[in-house]
Amino acid sequence: MFGVMNMPMGLSNEDYSYVKLYIILPLILTAFERDKKIIERELKTPRPYVTLLDNAIKRVEDDHREVRRKFRVLGLKVYEEKRTVDGIYARYLCRGYHYEFSMLWSLITAESSVLMEKYLGLDIFKYINPAIPDDGHTYDVPSDVKQ
Numbered sequence: 001m002f003g004v005m006n007m008p009m010g011l012s013n014e015d016y017s018y019v020k021l022y023i024i025l026p027l028i029l030t031a032f033e034r035d036k037k038i039i040e041r042e043l044k045t046p047r048p049y050v051t052l053l054d055n056a057i058k059r060v061e062d063d064h065r066e067v068r069r070k071f072r073v074l075g076l077k078v079y080e081e082k083r084t085v086d087g088i089y090a091r092y093l094c095r096g097y098h099y100e101f102s103m104l105w106s107l108i109t110a111e112s113s114v115l116m117e118k119y120l121g122l123d124i125f126k127y128i129n130p131a132i133p134d135d136g137h138t139y140d141v142p143s144d145v146k147q
Contacts, residue, residue: 077092
């Protein structure tokens with residue numbers, strides 16, 4: 001069930017990116033909210049860090065809202081999502097066809113970490129290898145969303 005992420009036949013890169021973001025963005029929100037509570041509880045001067053996290057949370061929420069809007073436009077719907085010891089498995093509908101999606105926890109962690117840095121306003125270009133023409137990693141909501 002789990003293995004290398006290959007895009008299913010008949011599915012566009014855009015569709016696949018939205019499904020991946022639909023799965024990953026809620027995980028990032030949960031992590032930011034958890035970290036915010038820890039910072040508020042443990043640090044003597046939490047305000048600057050909490051403000052930074054609040055801004056990041058707002059950006060994630062905005063992107064997640066856009067992903068859900070795009071789901072409606074593109075005819076996408078995740079109808080089953082399971083967390084396992086190995087990773088996340090989901091089944092979804094795309095314009096009347098059923099597909100499956102799976103990601104190992106190690107890949108989810110890596111991609112989430114890069115996205116978290118992006119939402120915190122850090123430079124993520126260090127993760128993009130210019131020697132690879134298109135490495136398939138989009139660390140942003142696809143460009144047509146924020147028109």
